[in-house]
Amino acid sequence: MLSASNHPADQSLLLARLRDEIRRIERRPARRAGALPCGLAAVDALLPGGFPCGALTELRGGPASGKTAVALAAVAGLPRGALAAWVDGRRELYPPAAAALGVDLSRLLIVRPPAGEAGGRLALWAAEVLLGSGAFAAVALDVPLERGGRGLDPALRRLVTAAEQGGAAGLWLSPERGSVSGTVRPPASLRLEVRTEVRGGARRIVAARADGAGLAEAGEAVAVQSPAALRRRAGGVHAA
Numbered sequence: 374m375l376s377a378s379n380h381p382a383d384q385s386l387l388l389a390r391l392r393d394e395i396r397r398i399e400r401r402p403a404r405r406a407g408a409l410p411c412g413l414a415a416v417d418a419l420l421p422g423g424f425p426c427g428a429l430t431e432l433r434g435g436p437a438s439g440k441t442a443v444a445l446a447a448v449a450g451l452p453r454g455a456l457a458a459w460v461d462g463r464r465e466l467y468p469p470a471a472a473a474l475g476v477d478l479s480r481l482l483i484v485r486p487p488a489g490e491a492g493g494r495l496a497l498w499a500a501e502v503l504l505g506s507g508a509f510a511a512v513a514l515d516v517p518l519e520r521g522g523r524g525l526d527p528a529l530r531r532l533v534t535a536a537e538q539g540g541a542a543g544l545w546l547s548p549e550r551g552s553v554s555g556t557v558r559p560p561a562s563l564r565l566e567v568r569t570e571v572r573g574g575a576r577r578i579v580a581a582r583a584d585g586a587g588l589a590e591a592g593e594a595v596a597v598q599s600p601a602a603l604r605r606r607a608g609g610v611h612a613a
Contacts, residue, residue: 409511409542412450416443416580419565423447424511427536429543431559433550434567439578441466442474443567444513444544449475455510458482458503462496462516482509486516493518497528504543505535512536515546518557525557533560 408423417423424430424447434440448457448471457476459466461483472478484503486496496516503512518525536543545559550566566581 409447410450411443412446413443413578415578416446416565416567419580419582420563424542424544425562426510426542427540428562429533429536429545429559431545431547431561431564432567433547433564433583435549437569438549438567439569440546440567441515442578443565443580444546445471445474445476447542447544448481448511448513449477451477451480451510454480456480456482456508457511457513458484458509459513460496460500460503460516461485462492462514465515490523494524494528497525497532500543501528501531501535503539504532504541505539507539507541509539509541511542511544513544513546514559529557529560 407426408421409426410423411417411420432440432443444459448459451457457480459481462485464485466483468478468481468483471481482503484496484499486492486499493516496514497518500512500514500516503509532543545561547558548556549568564583566583568579569576570579571577
């Protein structure tokens with residue numbers, strides 16, 4: 374796990390460690406085509422074979438919507454030997470809970486930039502490097518960004534280029550539409566609305582396409598809990 378505070382020295386250390394980690398695994402072949410299945414039938418039913426590799430997909434939903442569970446399901450279902458990265462700008466990813474959902478933590482690189490505008494820029498830089506490296510099959514971005522940040526639009530365009538070059542499936546976790554004013558919408562080729570609902574006493578994930586290709590919807594029963602509940606289930610409090 375790579376983490377940094379708002380101190381400039383810590384941020385420089387994060388950049389150096391990230392470069393070293395990429396250099397260590399950069400000989401792995403790039404994945405430049407195809408799709409990455411989610412592993413949840415409710416989501417895979419809406420996808421053209423899976424999340425597109427070499428592109429960004431937006432997973433949009435509110436708190437406890439299940440969007441994190443969707444991204445973790447994709448990571449958990451990666452082929453043997455494939456790697457994933459998670460840019461955890463909200464610092465809400467709890468590794469033991471991810472492991473309880475089937476994620477192999479030895480194949481997941483977690484990058485935690487500091488908070489604030491400077492941390493947001495650092496998070497986008499890290500995501501660009503990870504997406505373009507060719508070392509990772511999937512890169513998830515959970516980064517709170519607001520419109521108006523310095524250099525934001527060029528940075529977003531570079532993410533698209535990096536994904537195309539590296540072949541990773543980029544998964545951008547966004548708040549639900551309209552819940553936060555000024556929230557950045559990523560330049561995604563595919564957009565899914567994700568929510569949870571309770572039917573017959575069972576909680577299930579419901580996903581809908583909302584990317585200009587028409588709307589579709591599917592649902593699947595699945596255990597979806599808040600980050601705090603997942604921490605309790607995993608038996609500890611995260612202190613990264």
